[in-house]
Amino acid sequence: MWNGPLEKIDEYRYMIPKTYKGIKGNLKMKVPAVIYANEKMIEAIKKDNAPEQAANVATLPGIVGKSLAMPDIHWGYGFPIGGVAATDANEGVISPGGVGFDINCGVRLVRTNLKMDDINGQIIKNLVDELFKNVPSGVGSKARIRLSMQQINEVLDMGAKWAIENGYGWDEDLEYLEENGHLESADSSLVSDKAKKRGKEQVGSLGAGNHFLEIQRVAEVFDEEAAKVYGIEKDQIVVMIHTGSRGCGHQICTDYLRVLEQATLKYNIQLPDRQLACAPVNSKEGESYLKAMASAANFAWTNRQLIVHWVRQSFENVLHENAHDLGMHIVYDVCHNIAKIEEHVVDGKKMKLVVHRKGATRAFGPSRKEMPLKYRKIGQPVLIPGDMGTASFLLKGTDASEETFGSTCHGAGRVMSRSEAKRRWNGREIAKMLERKGIYAHPASWTVMAEESPDAYKDVGNVVEVTHGAGISTKVAKMVPLGVVKG
Amino acid sequence: MFKIIEHTADIGIEAYGSTIEEAFENAGKGMFFIMTNGGKIESKVVKQIELPFDMDEEQLLVDWLSELLYIHDVDHLVFGEFDVKINKKLIAKAYGEEYNIKKHGYGMEIKAVTYHMLEVKRNKKGYVIRVLFDI
Numbered sequence: 308m309w310n311g312p313l314e315k316i317d318e319y320r321y322m323i324p325k326t327y328k329g330i331k332g333n334l335k336m337k338v339p340a341v342i343y344a345n346e347k348m349i350e351a352i353k354k355d356n357a358p359e360q361a362a363n364v365a366t367l368p369g370i371v372g373k374s375l376a377m378p379d380i381h382w383g384y385g386f387p388i389g390g391v392a393a394t395d396a397n398e399g400v401i402s403p404g405g406v407g408f409d410i411n412c413g414v415r416l417v418r419t420n421l422k423m424d425d426i427n428g429q430i431i432k433n434l435v436d437e438l439f440k441n442v443p444s445g446v447g448s449k450a451r452i453r454l455s456m457q458q459i460n461e462v463l464d465m466g467a468k469w470a471i472e473n474g475y476g477w478d479e480d481l482e483y484l485e486e487n488g489h490l491e492s493a494d495s496s497l498v499s500d501k502a503k504k505r506g507k508e509q510v511g512s513l514g515a516g517n518h519f520l521e522i523q524r525v526a527e528v529f530d531e532e533a534a535k536v537y538g539i540e541k542d543q544i545v546v547m548i549h550t551g552s553r554g555c556g557h558q559i560c561t562d563y564l565r566v567l568e569q570a571t572l573k574y575n576i577q578l579p580d581r582q583l584a585c586a587p588v589n590s591k592e593g594e595s596y597l598k599a600m601a602s603a604a605n606f607a608w609t610n611r612q613l614i615v616h617w618v619r620q621s622f623e624n625v626l627h628e629n630a631h632d633l634g635m636h637i638v639y640d641v642c643h644n645i646a647k648i649e650e651h652v653v654d655g656k657k658m659k660l661v662v663h664r665k666g667a668t669r670a671f672g673p674s675r676k677e678m679p680l681k682y683r684k685i686g687q688p689v690l691i692p693g694d695m696g697t698a699s700f701l702l703k704g705t706d707a708s709e710e711t712f713g714s715t716c717h718g719a720g721r722v723m724s725r726s727e728a729k730r731r732w733n734g735r736e737i738a739k740m741l742e743r744k745g746i747y748a749h750p751a752s753w754t755v756m757a758e759e760s761p762d763a764y765k766d767v768g769n770v771v772e773v774t775h776g777a778g779i780s781t782k783v784a785k786m787v788p789l790g791v792v793k794g
Numbered sequence: 795m796f797k798i799i800e801h802t803a804d805i806g807i808e809a810y811g812s813t814i815e816e817a818f819e820n821a822g823k824g825m826f827f828i829m830t831n832g833g834k835i836e837s838k839v840v841k842q843i844e845l846p847f848d849m850d851e852e853q854l855l856v857d858w859l860s861e862l863l864y865i866h867d868v869d870h871l872v873f874g875e876f877d878v879k880i881n882k883k884l885i886a887k888a889y890g891e892e893y894n895i896k897k898h899g900y901g902m903e904i905k906a907v908t909y910h911m912l913e914v915k916r917n918k919k920g921y922v923i924r925v926l927f928d929i
Contacts, residue, residue, distance in 0.1 A: 382801075384908050384928065408906040408928045445900075449870070505867045515903035516929060554867040557905045557928075561860050564909070565853070582909050724800045725902060725929070752900040754831065794903070 309353045311362065316341070319777035321349055323362050334579055336365040340374040343716075343777050348769065352380055357387040363579045364392050368587075369399020371653045371660065377667050377716040378773040379765065383407065385582030388666035391714045394588065396648055396659040400576065401593045402585035403567055403600070405663030406646050408560045410600055411607035412518075412551030413485075413642040414690040416701065417615060418537075419622070420634035421544040423524060426789075428747070430625070434522055435749045435790035437621040442520060442614050444513035444794040445751025452511055452613070459503045462510065463495035463555075466605030470612035477631075480612065482679050484640040485669060488608035490601035492648075497599045498555075499562050506555030506606055511613035515751065515794035517759060518550040519692070520614065523699060523786035530783045533685045533703045537638050539784050546635075547699055547786065548614050549692045550794075551644065556603035563596045588661055597646070597661075604645055611640060638701070639688035643668045643717035651712050662712045670715040670780040672706030689780050692718050693767040694759060699786045700771045707778040715780035716771070719764040728763040729754060741791070750793040759793060796824035799924070805902065806911070806926030814851065814914070817921035818858055819876040822888070825859055826872050828927070831899035835874030837889035841865055845884040851914040854884060855923060859907040862888065872898055902929050 311330075314322045323340040340361040344352055352358060357380045364386055365374035371393050380389035385404030394400055443451055454462065462469045467488025470476055481487045495503075513520055525543045528534045539545070552559075570586035570593070571578060578584070586593035615637065619630035626633065646663045653660075671677055671687045678687040689702040708715060723731075734753030737760050741748050750756045774780045796809040807824035811817030826835065843865075845857050858878075865871055865888070873890035906928045913924040 384910050408908075445895075501864050501868075505864060508868055508870075516905075554864075554905075558864065561856075561906050565849075565857075568853075569849075725805065726798070726800055752895070754900050758902075 309356055309358045311358060313349065319343055319345060319773050323358060327362055329362060329579060330359055334362060334366060336362060337370050338365050338373050340365050340376065342376040342380060343773055343779070344378050345773055348378055348773065355382040357382045360385070360387040361390060363583060364390060366579055367392065367394060367400055367402065367583065367585065368576060369395040371395055371658065372712065375711050375714070379666065379716045379718055379720040379770045381720045383665065385580055386663065386665045388720065389716065390665050391667045391711055392663045393651065393660040393712045396588050396661050399588055399661060400585035401588045401597055401646060401661050402583055402663065403560055403563050403596060404582050404584060405665050406560070406600060407644040407665050408557045409551040409644055410556035410560060410603035411642045412644045413607060413611065413640060414692050415548045415611045415615060415640040416638040416688070416690050417546040417618060417635055418539065418638050419544045419546070423542040426544060431522060431790045432747050433625045434621065435747050435792060437625050438520055438618060438792050439749045441617040441621050442513055442792065443511065444792055445515055448509065448512040448514060448794065450508055450510045450512060454507055454510060456503060459507050460495040462609045463498055463602035463605055464493050465489060466493070467608040467612040470609050470616070475613050475616040480615070480637050483637040484608060485642055488612065488640065490604050492598055493601035493605050494598040495602050497595050498559060498602050502555050502558035502562065505558050506553065509553040509555065510606070511610060512553060513550050513614065513792070513794045514553055515755060517694070518794045520618070520792040521547045521788045522790035523547055523788050525784050526698065526787045527785040528783070530703065530781065533783045536682060536685045537688055537701065537783065538636065539638065539701060545786060546618055547690070547692060548611055548618070550610060550614070552603045552607035553610060555606045559599050559603045563599060566592055567596060600646060604642065607642070608640070639690060641668050641690050649712070651709065660712065662714070664714055666717045667714045668717045669713055670702070670704035670708045671713045672704050672708055674706045675713065689715055691716060691767060691771060694719055694761050694764040697761050697766065698768060700767065700782060701784040701786065702771065702774070702780040703783050704780055705778055708780060711779050715774045719767040719770060723763040725758040728760050729757045732757045732760050746788050746791060748791040748793060755793050796820045796827070798824070798828065804926050805929055806924065809923040810920065812920035814921045815878040815880055817923045818855065818878045818880070821855065821859060821923050821925060822862055822873060822876045825862065825904065826874065829866070829901045829904055830872055831901040833898035835872050835898060836891050837875050838891040839871065841871070841888045843884070843886040843888060847880065847883050852912045855914055855925060856907045856909065856912065858884060859925065863904060863907065866893070904929055
């Protein structure tokens with residue numbers, strides 16, 4: 308139980324004041340920390356040490372504004388998961404702990420022209436089984452395409468553009484991905500051979516754990532105007548993909564934690580926790596990490612792009628209709644583990660910042676230009692994946708999100724350990740329970756079904772209510788699963 | 795010998811040994827126990843591993859387990875026996891076979907080895923290692 312000071316700002320915001328000295332009494336916070344939560348949630352948040360971590364982050368050199376924590380905050384390595392921190396790009400630091408191991412873990416939403424009336428249980432089952440066949444999933448899922456080292460370098464440097472140029476997708480797809488699926492700053496020469504080899508084995512695969520591929524039904528529309536612009540309506544069938552940069556990104560993080568650990572000593576940076584290891588953004592180590600991280604982000608966008616290609620093919624195979632005719636356009640693609648160089652206004656001054664989002668999603672409002680032309684009147688689509696038994700959400704970014712450097716929550720967060728879930732439930736029973744709710748699941752293993760049981764997660768609906776209430780992103784639609792492919 | 799430790803979103807191991815080498819070997823066994831769910835792993839292939847000991851024992855442990863994770867991802871192998879020597883560097887042999895979900899079972903996908911609560915400690919009986927994984 309965390310017992311530090313918390314000042315209630317309003318119904319949705321709690322502040323840890325700058326004067327807080329930390330559990331050990333020697334913390335020097337440079338800025339306050341703000342946690343987005345309601346009264347009920349804040350009690351649950353205090354159960355682990357995540358608020359202390361939000362306070363620790365506030366000590367980073369060059370941090371500006373506030374150290375922020377989203378309502379789905381929970382304990383993470385160094386930075387809390389659900390944490391947002393912006394540092395001055397000229398005088399601040401960059402920290403791999405503020406990004407996480409699964410660099411550019413993210414979510415993509417694909418729409419269709421299909422409505423509930425066009426499908427039935429058997430069609431869903433056929434689609435899920437076909438998806439399971441075409442999209443590698445599960446522990447150590449292997450790539451179905453064999454890339455050379457030269458091609459892996461191209462993937463790392465080019466991102467989703469590589470996939471489109473090689474026939475995996477439509478030209479229009481790139482416009483609907485955050486950063487157009489490509490970070491320019493990437494440099495594959497700063498990525499180890501190990502990371503490339505792990506990437507080579509796993510490119511175009513879902514992986515395991517909380518990653519999923521779901522066929523969903525739009526159950527509710529809250530914001531008709533925004534939904535219309537995004538091409539979403541009630542009872543429509545959509546597909547959601549949740550995965551990241553696989554072993555490639557994990558290896559890049561592992562490699563650079565070692566580098567940054569030494570850099571922390573070299574630049575004499577005092578930290579309350581070893582896992583906040585960081586380096587000045589302008590240092591050789593900091594720049595190298597940013598470029599390698601951008602390469603991992605590019606890998607993840609390619610990964611999701613290959614999966615979209617096979618999703619479209621699977622629908623074509625089962626429904627005997629062309630994916631274009633089925634209207635399978637990408638609504639959007641967001642990353643929720645990343646650090647990006649962005650411009651924001653701090654104390655009335657425009658600044659170049661490194662915005663760390665670890666388990667947090669960019670949620671830009673209409674005043675920002677970094678989104679497809681079509682969406683600029685409404686704001687950027689924000690995709691919040693739930694877990695397999697419950698709902699996922701489509702939100703829109705708002706200009707009010709400037710207070711969080713254009714960021715919002717990312718999902719539900721576990722409330723129970725995987726082993727505890729396995730002890731409590733049997734995977735087949737969970738599949739039956741889902742079936743009764745009209746959800747067909749095809750897991751790579753029954754163990755994952757138990758581990759990923761809906762009851763092992765916080766209710767994503769509560770998380771979204773807080774971001775909606777606080778105004779940093781607002782509800783557009785709620786989707787519920789019909790068919791699930793689990794890693 | 796090793797013991798599985800867990801927390802809401804994490805899992806890790808506590809491994810023991812009369813020498814640091816034995817503790818490292820047991821840490822390797824513990825990691826593959828988590829990944830496979832404990833199915834028997836036969837020693838059909840052997841991999842040679844050499845790592846620099848250029849920082850501290852904790853970092854060497856992270857490097858050791860990360861190396862095994864890397865070989866698992868790239869060569870699709872799981873290991874059940876190890877022979878570790880630590881001097882100015884770590885030199886090891888890892889014995890195992892190709893991963894087979896039916897034979898070895900399915901545990902969890904480990905993404906990475908973390909520094910959280912990381913410890914390589916000497917006590918009266920020998921060494922105790924604690925390490926957590928990102929899953």
